[in-house]
Amino acid sequence: MLRNSETRFGLVTIVLHWTIAVLIFGLILIGFVMRRVEIDPALQFSLYQWHKSFGFTALGLALLRAIWWLVERNPSPVPSLSPLERKASRVTHDTLIALAIVVPLAGWAIASTSTLDIPSFYFNVMVIPHLPLAKSEASENFWIFVHALLAYVTLGLAAIHAAAALYHHFMRRDAVLTRMLGSGAPSSGMGARGAQKRDDIVVRRNDQ
Numbered sequence: 325m326l327r328n329s330e331t332r333f334g335l336v337t338i339v340l341h342w343t344i345a346v347l348i349f350g351l352i353l354i355g356f357v358m359r360r361v362e363i364d365p366a367l368q369f370s371l372y373q374w375h376k377s378f379g380f381t382a383l384g385l386a387l388l389r390a391i392w393w394l395v396e397r398n399p400s401p402v403p404s405l406s407p408l409e410r411k412a413s414r415v416t417h418d419t420l421i422a423l424a425i426v427v428p429l430a431g432w433a434i435a436s437t438s439t440l441d442i443p444s445f446y447f448n449v450m451v452i453p454h455l456p457l458a459k460s461e462a463s464e465n466f467w468i469f470v471h472a473l474l475a476y477v478t479l480g481l482a483a484i485h486a487a488a489a490l491y492h493h494f495m496r497r498d499a500v501l502t503r504m505l506g507s508g509a510p511s512s513g514m515g516a517r518g519a520q521k522r523d524d525i526v527v528r529r530n531d532q
């Protein structure tokens with residue numbers, strides 16, 4: 325099933341979600357190593373190029389995801405969620421969708437405003453042109469600050485978001501995580517424990 329339904333995420337949303345999640349965590353790791361760890365300058369240059377290539381890929385997928393999210397219906401929240409949890413997850417998802425676009429755009433702005441004027445090779449296949457921004461050290465430093473700050477904000481928010489998903493799966497035992505894995509989302513959305521209770525009721529009724 326490619327499209328979302330009333331209760332489940334479809335394959336398009338699931339593949340985009342996990343691919344973007346892996347890319348974002350990988351890009352933060354590469355970004356941290358190339359900027360904050362003492363490494364050989366040749367390796368550092370090549371990490372910059374990999375970072376930019378995967379960063380552009382993340383930007384393209386994030387734009388597709390945002391368009392898909394606007395045109396496709398979203399499944400209803402899992403019924404066991406309180407109004408506050410619904411609101412919190414909605415705000416978190418909206419913010420993550422925006423950050424996944426703004427962070428790579430700010431990275432692109434760094435490459436574009438740098439006075440070094442180093443071209444951005446996309447996996448050694450083509451050169452991605454710079455954004456039409458004036459080159460200056462002040463402007464480059466501004467975008468470095470914005471890019472780094474928002475990248476680490478994304479890391480923090482994604483960590484809270486992932487922890488919430490694990491909490492729902494292991495403690496609350498509802499369908500929040502399984503429906504993003506494309507497996508076993510009960511149509512009632514009440515999860516394994518709820519389904520077990522329902523089965524128990526059916527068994528007891530049959531015994532009477």
Ligand code: HEM
Pocket residue numbers: 348351352353355356359360375376378379380382383424427428429430431432433434435444468471472475476
């Ligand atoms: C979702 C996508 C991206 C994420 C999560 C990300 C994350 C990061 C992180 C964590 C750093 C290190 C910040 C620090 O500790 O100072 C960094 C640095 C950098 N990123 Fe990205 N990045 C992304 C996309 C891009 C793109 C598309 C480009 C360029 C086309 C780019 C260009 C750069 C550059 C040039 C630096 C080094 C800045 C400096 O010299 O201090 N990034 N990125």
Ligand code: HEM
Pocket residue numbers: 337341344345346348349393401402413416417418420421424482485486487489490499500501502503504
């Ligand atoms: C290991 C990391 C992650 C886990 C375990 C995780 C888990 C989940 C789960 C279970 C849902 C479904 C919530 C529901 O049922 O309503 C979801 C939705 C979502 N997640 Fe994540 N997630 C992770 C990383 C990320 C990252 C890095 C982003 C950043 C872009 C992200 C953005 C979203 C968004 C925007 C949604 C809303 C549905 C959509 O349109 O894709 N997630 N996530």
